[in-house]
Amino acid sequence: MATTELKCELSWSASRRKEFERCRKEYHYGRYASWGWWKEGPDSERWKVAIHKNLTSLPAFAGNCVHDSIQHWFEMSRGGVRMTAAELYEECVHRFREGWRQSSAFDPRDRPKRGKVHLAEHHYGEELSKERTEEVRALLERCARAFVEGAACAPAREAHPDSWRALEELGHYRFLGVPVYAVPDFAYVDGDVLHVWDWKTGTPRGDDRFQLHTYALYACEKWSHDPEAIVLHAAYLSEGKVESWPVELGELSAAQDVVSESVRAMMEVHYDPLEDPFVPEHWPASPSASTCRTCRFRGICSDVHAAARPRLR
Ligand code: SF4
Incomplete structure (x- = not known):
């Protein structure tokens, strides 16, 4: 049977835009430099880049554990079972331990599968003190409690399953012509109003509001929802607070302009790494201590800022 050849297609999401803006070289590593790794062996450059592409950080992984557990909370709730804060916390801890085990047993010759946890902290041999793991444990507990018991999250918890429109899909x-991706954590309708929720396990960031507005754009396209009847909620679980923004046309239109500009900028440099020549000027590095320190590719990038260069193990 003939197999369809995968094509390196351009797609857009708020997180891809962030990467593109932060450092073009990082974006190139993430989107192009590993393309085709599955046709090559573990000693190839593409395979090595793919391994780095799949790295996650301790805070990001802890956030995933909370997201996945809350998704499960909703699924249980749909079946009539309400997990308590203690049960949700236990589930977060279980997921975290499982991922930690996977990451500790990582072998560079394993296929770099998406979804398999590989912590940058393990990969780069960074010290993971008891204080840091205790901070993560406390974060999971705070988030579980804020979600299940906090008054601020009650409207989401109490939304009837018949009103749900999205759950982490x-x-x-x-x-x-470019696919624009969005993953609203949770969305439901109350009367004519669509409520879109995003669980945040970190502290508030300047572009959270923009990210949520890209979900509003998605809701308008996907469900043809009236933009002026959408309310966006950023739930900062670790702080136990929720910020809510009713969508205003001016702000939504400004977000649409940003998406449009970003998609066009990506289209200008998009190429097929297996067919087309690499143009280095399209992918300049933007090294800085702060961006390189958290960059997954800091161990293989020749432009990494000196203050972020990992120690060789
Ligand atoms: S290490 Fe720094 S310069 Fe290199 S890709 Fe990452 S962010 Fe860019």
Whole structure:
């Protein structure tokens, strides 16, 4: 049977835009430099880049554990079972331990599968003190408690399953022919109003509001929802607070302009790494101590900032 050849297609999401803006070289590593790794062996450059592409950080992984556990909370709730804060916390801890075990047993010759946990801290041999793991444990506990017991999250918890519109599903719509991806953590309707929720386990960031507005754009495209009847909620679980923003047309239109500009900028440099020549000027490095320190590719990038260069193990 003939197999379909995978194509390196351009797609857009708020996180891809962030990477593209932060450092073009990092974006190139993540989107192009590993493309085709599955046709090559563990000693190849592409395979090595793919391993780095799959690295996650301790805070990001802890966030995933909370997201996955909350998704499970909703699924249980749909079946009539309400997990307590203690049960949700136990589930977060279980997921965390499981991922930690996977990461500790990582072998560079294993296929770099998505979804398999590989912590950058393990990969780069960073010290993971008891204080840091205790901070993660406390974060999981705070988030579980804020979600299950906090008054701020009550509207989401109490939404009837019949009103749910999204629960962590990856969705997309096309803009200028490019798939634009969005993963609203949770969305439900109350009367005519669509409420879109995003669980945050870190501290508030400047672009959280923009990210949520890209979900509003998605809701307009996907469900043809009236933009002026959408309310966005950023739930900062670790701080136990929720910030809510009713969508205003001006801000939504500004977000649409940013998406449009970003998609066009990516289209200008997009190429097929297996067919087309690499143009180095399209992918300049933007090294800085702060961006390189958290970059997954800091161990293989020749432009890494000196202050972020990992120690060789
Ligand atoms: S290490 Fe720094 S310069 Fe290199 S890709 Fe990452 S962010 Fe860019």
